[in-house]
Amino acid sequence: MQTDFLVIGSGVAGLTFALDTRNYGRVAVITKKESNETNTNYAQGGIAAAISPADSIESHIKDTLLTGEGLCNPDAVKLMATEAPQVIEELSKLGVGFTKSRGAKFDLGREGGHSARRIVHTKDATGEAIETTLIKRAQERGVDLFENWLAVDLILKDGRCVGVRVFDTHENKVLPFFAKSVLIATGGIGSIYLHTTNPRIATGDGIAMAYRAGTPIANMEFVQFHPTSFYGKKIDGRALLLSEAVRGEGGVLKTKDGNAFMEKYDSRKELAPRDIVARAIHSELKKRGDNYVLLDITGLGSRKILDKFPNIYNACLNFSIDPIKEPIPVVPAAHYTCGGIVVDIDGKTNIPGLYATGESACTGVHGANRLASNSLLESIIFAHRAAKTAIGDSKIRISKIERLEKNLQSSNLESFNSLEKEPCKEDVISDYLLKIRELMWEQVGIVRNDKELKEAKDKILKYKSEIEKIYETHKISFQLIELRNAVTTASLVIECALKRKESRGLHFNIDYSEKDELHYKKDIVLKKLDKRIKLN
Ligand SMILES: Cc1cc2nc3c(=O)[nH]c(=O)nc-3n(C[C@H](O)[C@H](O)[C@H](O)COP(=O)(O)OP(=O)(O)OC[C@H]3O[C@@H](n4cnc5c(N)ncnc54)[C@H](O)[C@@H]3O)c2cc1C
Structure with missing residues (x-):
């Protein structure tokens, strides 16, 4: 398998890059499930852009920097806000x-932390x-989409990324997929x-x-917990989000006995970050x-609810709550990761030929x-920049890649595809x-402390070494590849x-x-030290 541009992930970041590079060579997008099973697809609120006459780019920049609490890269923020319209x-x-x-x-929506109405949306199903x-558009323009293909690991040769090992779930086999440029656009980490x-x-x-x-990873501690997800019921393991736009339109948070409480915490009340x-x-x-609080949107009236939030309304009805008549039970849930693969503002990682963008990358736009x-905005803007850079960088000749294929194909794949190994149960x-997900929720959640973080580290490193052993000794499978990644990601957050x-x-x-400006107004960056993937 060989292409010019290989994109891992079919969300907004990967597809934007694919559309941009398509005129410059063959483009393959691999995605581990169906093409639309992405975080992008579930985005509700919309995209921030200062396009109202009452708004300004400067104000968008200011709000972003303020929310990022001193850790944003101001150049990246300026670029993003300027290009948003x-x-x-x-x-x-x-x-x-x-x-x-x-x-x-x-129609411009309002969301927490924004000092103006600037959220462009498609009702409540923008993503x-x-x-x-x-x-x-990608299908029309001849981008090759490979569904149910799971990227396993990057292939490096002489310090350059020359492709990816992929697990083809149709054949249950690992194959090399070579490319001049590889983009990681694999999205977030919420499922840990x-x-x-x-x-x-x-x-x-x-x-x-x-x-x-060997790529540096930064700021994984900054996991955003969305305040309002539906309490108690889930859709295929995913909690239903009650978009921030609902509070932007006047939704009120109340305790179970009906008392509004946000003014005790912040003068912006429901619209605080x-x-x-x-x-x-x-x-x-x-x-x-209590197990949950209430999000009361009955005050918005049926017309506004049905007009602006038809999908949320129907999803709540499916869970036997009618938001027009009664408040919705809600709890916070892990939602977004600000950290990720360190890239420059052109989407480049430290490895030639390897780019990253979207939620898996850390451009410095979000800071803390x-x-x-x-985030949809960031994904698009930096995917464009990564594509431009990759097009310029792709000077490596195909014939060289063909030679690489011969060298690498047999040597590295035998152990993955060995027929002698048993599958793991x-x-x-x-x-x-489940143990990882519970641990992360209970000890590495919204409010943390050192004792629990240390305990969590001990446990996760134990799980990690056990899982690595299983990975080496058992037949590779989709679930095992994901588990190995989940435990590594969890260890990076901790x-x-x-x-x-x-x-x-x-x-x-x-x-x-408190904030410690003297010692911690900086990114936390982790780098792999040795082959056994120990943490710093
Ligand atoms: C419920 C919800 C609501 C949101 N609302 C908003 C909003 O209103 N506005 C906003 O700006 N942001 C919102 N966000 C955040 C935003 O949607 C995401 O940050 C953004 O869509 C990320 O895009 P992405 O392309 O980086 O990743 P994704 O869209 O998540 O795509 C990741 C892709 O990578 C693939 N993949 C992952 N691992 C592998 C692998 N090993 N091999 C092959 N493929 C792989 C996946 O299958 C998927 O195709 C929301 C997020 C959620 C979950």
């Missing part, structure tokens, strides 16, 4: 039908509109937590793969011993906390995954969290409840 035009041209309003081109459109708004694909595969290959709202809910739950609706794998001895943005440690 163009992104909206570009998506509209591709065919994304954004919601319009009377007298204005777009689906984007994902569907991009898949359609027990409660998450992310679909199951979000096990941090690309981050783990890059780490194993997500970390503040999530911690406020966490604190109320702890104090009162992500401002709502900045599925319940062993699912038990480990290690970063332990190294940051302060509280900032999304990382809150009660042992150091």
